[in-house]
Amino acid sequence: MIKNVRVRFAPSPTGPLHIGGVRTALFNYLFAKKHNGTFVLRIEDTDQNRYVPGTENYIIEALNWCHIPYDEGPGKNEKFGPYRQSERKHIYKAYADKLIASGDAYYAFDTSEQLDFHRKDHEEKGKTFIYNWHNREKGRLVNSLVLSKEETQAKLDAGEDYVIRFKSPQDETLHLTDLIRGQITIDTNILDDKVLFKSDGMPTYHLANIVDDHLMEISHVIRGEEWLPSLALHYQLYQAFGWDAPEFAHLPLILKPTGKGKLSKRDGDKLGFPVFPLEWEDPKTNAISKGYKEDGYFPEAMINFLAFLGWNPGTEQEIFNLEELINAFDLEKVNKSGARFDPDKIKWFNHHYMQEQNDLELAEAFQSNHTSLSDIDIHYIAMVVGLIKERATFISDLWELSFFFFQAPRSYDEKARKKAFKEDTSDILKTVIAVVESIEDFTVESLQKDIKGWITSNDINFGKVMMPLRLALVGALQGPDVFDIMYMIGKMETIKRIENAIKTM
Template identity: 65%
Template sequence: MSQKVRVRFAPSPTGPLHIGGLRTALFNYLFAKKNGGDFILRIEDTDQNRFVDGAEQYIIEALNWCGISFDEGPDKEGAVGSYRQSERKDLYKNYALELIEKGKAYYAFDTAETLDYHRKDHESKGKTFIYNWHNRLKLTNSLSLSKKQVADKLNAGEPYVIRFKSPENEEIHLNDIIRGQISIDSSTLDDKVLFKSDGMPTYHLANIVDDHLMKITHVIRGEEWLPSLALHNLLYNAFGWDTPEFAHLPLIMKPVGKGKLSKRDGEKGGFPVFPLTWNQSEGYREAGFFPEAVVNFLALLGWNPGTEQEIFSLEELVNTFSLERVNKSGARFDPEKNNWYNQQWLQKKSNDDLAALFASDLEKRNISSTKEYTTQVVSLIKERATFAKDFWELGDYFFQAPQSYNEKAVKKQWKEGTPKIMAAIVEVLQNITDFDSPIIEEAVKGWIAEQELSFGKVMPPLRLVLVGDMKGPHIFDIMHLIGKKESVNRIETAIAQL
């Protein structure tokens, strides 16, 4: 029987979750669910100096908001917890010592000053200092010292790190689901530190040990980890463990210019780069995006379904997703297109749901309205909206008479004979008993035909006096909703004012 698919998203709690990290989580989730597997959240907090209070909670809240819920993780313990690396720190040293016993790693006692000296010395000669096979026997470590010297140093409590012993002159063949075959000459690799002098593992060791203990079958992570792939493969082999399959996702690129998307791009372009607000940076949730829209646009950043379809629910994404259709090259971030996705999702929402969002906005403005009325308004204005926060601007005149009139429109529409025409329209409206949109339309258009007037002389100024501008849905729908009395009032007010 083949092994159950298990993937993990392993962020560091060093700040808010970037939209790129959220996409990594999403692709892991989609792959797991498509293959009937488990999606695990692991918090990689071994670097306590960079730990930021509240960041872990932020990550969990962001995943939950998007509907990307994890099967195992902090406070959702499975059989392989804990899911915070800081709570697993006693595990790692034994694995580092196991590699020393196997001759795959060694103690290094070099001081920071010594390493700094070598680094500067190399720089002055135009070279780069790499700690590996070509110089490790000249440095202070358990490969260059006698067993007794090493034992003395350890007994004296001298600080040390444990380094991986990367092989010399070995062609390493790696496979990546997205990028295919990759070959690396092991001579170019440095002997990475696996265990630090503060008693904490580095990312490389903790990551491999946890992935092994958590039975991770596929490691799906950002392209920035591609340079670590050779070392991670070597570590699996050194322990004699099965290597998971790897897939490195393309970067999310700036909307314009070169380089990957940063917080600064968002600040400059006026769009979010975080799922939720963090400090002064607005998140997608607070900017008024629907989680479905965020998931939808993120999925199509670097992945394509091979069809023309653009709108996907999370369920549809699960059914369609495959790592083979993820692109190798970076995906350009398009804030305008993201807004378009939100508009599409807004149109899919029920009028009731949208009315509830609008109602809370009206409440903040101290405007009282019935649920039924708000729902009717939303049904008329929603197709012009991108966000629920647009409703007020699109439909304020449903709740209050115009305070002023668009000057440009007044100049164009309010002619010498207009007040007389508007007064006659008031007469027409007063005679309608059933004030319903089709009936109002029939009466007004009938009167215009009788008077042998052009529609251009009547309809635009009528819209102007009711709305205060040349915007809005079907004019007779507006009149029906605000009612006969309010319609007449607005026309009479405008005649007096204009």
């Protein structure tokens, strides 16, 4: 077992948590719990222009609903706090200055207009402008590598806008290790000098991320594949500071249902499935985006489904509870290639977990969703749920599968009516009424024994009795066992429904 495992999930509060973010949080959580480690939540809100109110609470609620709560973070076990980067901004300047002092970073005073000019000039020549070793000291750019110390200080004293850039090395080869992708080799000549710090006092993601991971003693950085291009810079920053780097693991992309391209919110809108764990209302537009919780998915189903997006246990087993996932999880079994998002597969998981839910708890949720059930005994509803849930994927399916337990048919399916009702059907059903009336011990067993016995002794085709009987009770040829329905609605209601069917049809 790896010692002192500390992992972090570090989302930006710029909108609702995407399903890909939940998958990243889950894999961090599973890894931490597998190694008796700590799962840290850090809010990376250095980009205040993109900050969206309410997002942080949304993220925390989503993690809690998924049963993967953080061990340490905002408001909880704040051993290394604060855990919002906006509250840590006083920390980063000293580290940026340290890189300036060591010669691993430099001040750049280029304006946006000047940089745009260089980009367009390169484009016209069929080239791509990269701010790095091949142009940073040639006088075309305005930075402390070409300015004298006095000129640089004068600009700083004058309050000119600047950024601090990392000085990427020339003619070096980096040999990096990723726990999922193995060995990675990078030529430093292709790297640009990334901005680490801005004159507004805020660090960029790259500096803040590295400093916080170091100060919070993060042992493993498990994040999405989109951060793979940043690995070289982050590794070099650890080297520049003289710190031991954590181990890195970059998770595969979650792909569209077609298998081509990264899954986006538009895919969910287009194909009718959520891409967020909880419903989200945009504070600016009031537009509402669907969530898995509100769409009737169980958190266990979503977690089981997400675990298989990029990870494979190496066995035939597909159903895992959280404890089983923790025991089975291994980063070595995470795939490099993207994982296709299959909306039907998560429904399959949800159907499975529907069967495992407690009938009484399902009944309470069912009752709360239907005002027509508010006065009906919850234990009766639970018995109904137990009879029909095997056909249900969502709680919202229960009414369509069970309405006839709560109200008599108001109409009869025309196709079923033509199939079930013949010239002698009324006489047959009248005899069924007589049989039902004679049954004193009104149980499923007695109903089955007496009605089937009467059918057999009179040499009647079972379909001639059971089809019209089901239609009389339900209004359609659907539902669980007919004798279960009769028992549940009771003798008087059974007779009443059969009589009404005879009269109507």
